[in-house]
Amino acid sequence: MTVNIRETMRHIPEEELHAYLDQALSRAQCVEIESHLAGCAGCGSLRDGIAALRDRTTALLATLSPPRGFTPAIDLLQERATARSARRHHVRRAAAWAASIVFAVGIGWWANTFSRPVSRPVARVAAAVPAAVPAVATHDAPDAAPDAAPDPIAIGSALTGDRAVSRSIASTATPRRAERAPRLVSAPTMDEPPRAELSSGSLPSSDFESTLGGMWRTLSWAGAQHERGDSVPHIDGLPVVEVQVGQAKPGGSRSIMVVAQQLASGEVIRTIEGPAAEVSELLGSRPGSTSPSSPWPTMDTPGISGGDGAMAMRFGDRMLAITAQLPNDSLRAMMRRLNAEMRAK
């Protein structure tokens, strides 16, 4: 603070007297002011007034003092400071570890993402299905027969002939059935959402339509039930995505019917029921079929037989079959279940 006071030239500004009384000036400045005050009555009077104002302010502020408490020992505060430092150090170490772990996991995920070969969903399903088969097999027990009551599954919207169109499916399964479906499909671990389109199966396709020499009709689930009643071939507990019926043959026998159902993994299972010759022909004409000789059951060997993603069973002149990209053991277990359900109807 600069104070340039000429003893006889001017009086001392008020704020400088405040600073003087607050001992905020240098020694030289104080000497100058004191020499002026010694010869200036007006500044001396002002100084006394400011001193009184200062003392009064101090007294008024002293009124606003809290009740005098005791001063805690500094050791206590030192302990708190030390504990807080230790805690902060611990938090920093924990944060550093967490960051390292996140970084490592991120690097691992990144490396896995860019180094993993693209695999077909069918292969993953095939590997996972053995875990699902026991759940299916348990329903072959005699007490499972009453469960095979008429069908609780409905198609939410009318199906169209265009297979590329995604279909919305609504299931109205009873609680017991509803809890069965997850047992069938919960074992496979998929890292992709279920596919709605019917691309993973091998039947039926336009190839078979030409093979059979007739037209395929696509029905809604309600339409299929109206036409066949309870004898629509299907597996309880799985949503139905498509029902197709072959052209009726002369003679009045029921035409071949193909019901496509979908696992949560996206895999499509097709259940086929119809005249044995047509079913055998359809199974044999599948694009994936490689067996040179017919492995399908005959009148003499009516048991369950098949291969290459298909399994069939014969009932007189009719045949019931299942196709899916699943191991033969799984298909055989599903066939047993389907047989039990169809017999119960």
Next chain:
Amino acid sequence: MDDLENLYQTTYTAVVRFLYRKVWDADRAEDLAQEVFVRALRHRPEKPRAWVFAVAANLARDEARSAIRRKRHLTLLKGDPGQGPTPNVAADDQVEHDERLTAVHGALDTLSERDREVLLLWDAGLSYPEIAEQTKLAVGAVGTTLARARKRLVEAYDRQHSRDHAAYS
């Protein structure tokens, strides 16, 4: 005894008083003062005296904000257990003491934020350069601000006091 410990012994009461005049709660002022010195012991500032009051002012500001948020304004005379009857003060004297507290509190509230801050820091014992550093004022402006603050405080108190006496008479 190091500098910080010495500062603690000589300044703790002033810090509590400084905080009390901002939060108007004796217990809270003591808690905040202890928090100030705990932080000082951890940080070991180069200029501990100015640092302590700067942190105290910041804590008081945060406290005021949170008090506003909680709508928990503490008044000088109501709800503050620290403002109970002062020992050895007779009932009549107590009434007069309370009136004076209210008047001073009211007078202090009439000051601008900067004038009040400078006045309280000066009363807490800070030097002009320390006040200037904390309030971002020029050192030469501290005297001017202090002169104005002192004058307005006393004038406001006298107005308040004469109004109270006129109301009773």
